[in-house]
Amino acid sequence: MKYNILAINPGSTSTKLALYENDKEIFCNTLEHSAEEIEKYDKIQDQFEMRKNLVISSLLEKGYDIKSLSAVVGRGGMVPKVKSGAYKVNETMVDRLKFNPVIEHASNLGALIAYEIANEVNISAYIYDSVRVDELKDVARISGMPEIPRTSTSHALNSRAMAMKVAKMNGKKYSDMNFVVAHLGGGISVSVHEKGRMVDILADDEGPFSPERAGRVPCKELIDLCYSGEFDKKTMNKKLRGNGGLKAYLNTVDVREVEEMIERNDEKAKLVLEAMAYQVAKGIGDLSTVVEGKVDAIVLTGGIAYSKRITALIKKRVEFIAPVEIMPGENEMESLAMGIQRVLKGEEEASEYSE
Numbered sequence: 001m002k003y004n005i006l007a008i009n010p011g012s013t014s015t016k017l018a019l020y021e022n023d024k025e026i027f028c029n030t031l032e033h034s035a036e037e038i039e040k041y042d043k044i045q046d047q048f049e050m051r052k053n054l055v056i057s058s059l060l061e062k063g064y065d066i067k068s069l070s071a072v073v074g075r076g077g078m079v080p081k082v083k084s085g086a087y088k089v090n091e092t093m094v095d096r097l098k099f100n101p102v103i104e105h106a107s108n109l110g111a112l113i114a115y116e117i118a119n120e121v122n123i124s125a126y127i128y129d130s131v132r133v134d135e136l137k138d139v140a141r142i143s144g145m146p147e148i149p150r151t152s153t154s155h156a157l158n159s160r161a162m163a164m165k166v167a168k169m170n171g172k173k174y175s176d177m178n179f180v181v182a183h184l185g186g187g188i189s190v191s192v193h194e195k196g197r198m199v200d201i202l203a204d205d206e207g208p209f210s211p212e213r214a215g216r217v218p219c220k221e222l223i224d225l226c227y228s229g230e231f232d233k234k235t236m237n238k239k240l241r242g243n244g245g246l247k248a249y250l251n252t253v254d255v256r257e258v259e260e261m262i263e264r265n266d267e268k269a270k271l272v273l274e275a276m277a278y279q280v281a282k283g284i285g286d287l288s289t290v291v292e293g294k295v296d297a298i299v300l301t302g303g304i305a306y307s308k309r310i311t312a313l314i315k316k317r318v319e320f321i322a323p324v325e326i327m328p329g330e331n332e333m334e335s336l337a338m339g340i341q342r343v344l345k346g347e348e349e350a351s352e353y354s355e
């Protein structure tokens with residue numbers, strides 16, 4: 001049986017699309033959006049038509065007829081809370097992502113674009129391993145402040161896919177092993193996977209700082225800054241997500257550039273990069289306690305895992321816990337397509353989304 005799957009992954013500055021015929025990538029295209037284009041829109045949802053039209057034009061340019069598709073999958077966005085795996089996109093999900101997403105995030109457009117294209121040719125649209133996969137145990141939901149329960153927002157798609165790959169490399173099942181996975185991209189998330197469930201995470205404002213995010217910062221000083229009168233809410237949010245981390249210290253989000261600075265003996269760049277690796281290692285140590293130290297493998301993935309300098313800095317601090325596997329890249333397009341292929345083959349079931 002031949003399955004043609006179109007995967008759509010909207011990011012903050014690009015929309016990626018890829019076509020898979022079974023396991024084979026037929027094409028993958030990154031449609032870049034300039035800062036000037038993005039700035040025209042007040043809300044992420046307002047970018048829907050622009051991004052959808054670009055996806056359709058890109059398919060037309062490739063001479064691809066969408067009537068040949070078996071399914072369309074989008075990166076799952078900021079719905080309140082979902083299980084891991086596949087969900088069929090339905091009107092309830094569309095309403096939530098269009099009008100009331102939990103957080104404004106480019107991934108909210110994945111399901112919307114997938115649904116629109118799938119409806120045109122009467123096939124199903126899906127999301128797979130949304131950023132809001134939430135498999136936290138009750139004990140993990142207590143934050144210390146009753147008004148603010150902990151929830152889960154992470155790079156679940158790549159993190160789960162890479163843990164599954166490492167399980168396979170070891171001749172075992174993902175559901176029989178325990179992993180701590182650090183996804184190291186523009187944003188960083190660390191997650192602990194206990195026998196097939198992602199039971200806790202440290203990401204964004206709770207986790208290590210990253211190229212563009214501040215991570216967990218001292219709370220009291222953060223409150224003071226918010227009330228200093230110097231910054232509005234939008235600017236403060238940008239300090240946490242967008243203009244934090246490497247960007248704030250070194251004015252770049254590109255780790256390769258930071259490495260070049262270090263080659264030129266820039267001591268500040270060396271210290272800040274080391275601090276990022278140090279915080280990731282602390283996050284891995286922290287989450288290892290969730291499975292009482294019974295970690296089968298630590299997985300380092302994402303674009304930054306290409307950096308030998310960073311993986312070495314992390315590895316030296318955590319390899320006493322478990323073997324460290326390095327799986328560079330964000331692997332999201334393949335993970336989306338392979339997830340839906342398993343659904344179409346009947347190896348996994350897609351859940352029905354409701355609130």
Ligand SMILES: Nc1ncnc2c1ncn2[C@@H]1O[C@H](COP(=O)(O)OP(=O)(O)O)[C@@H](O)[C@H]1O
Pocket residue numbers: 011184185186187211253254255256257302303304305306307329330
């Ligand atoms: N070969 C490399 N060496 C070091 N860092 C890299 C390399 N390739 C990509 N990166 C870094 O990875 C980060 C982006 O990771 P990626 O997983 O693609 O994230 P995102 O999808 O969040 O943009 C950037 O900081 C980039 O500089």
Ligand SMILES: CCCC(=O)OP(=O)(O)O
Pocket residue numbers: 011012131153154155185186187188189203204
């Ligand atoms: C940590 C939640 C997912 C996320 O922020 O994804 P991006 O880093 O791709 O923006």
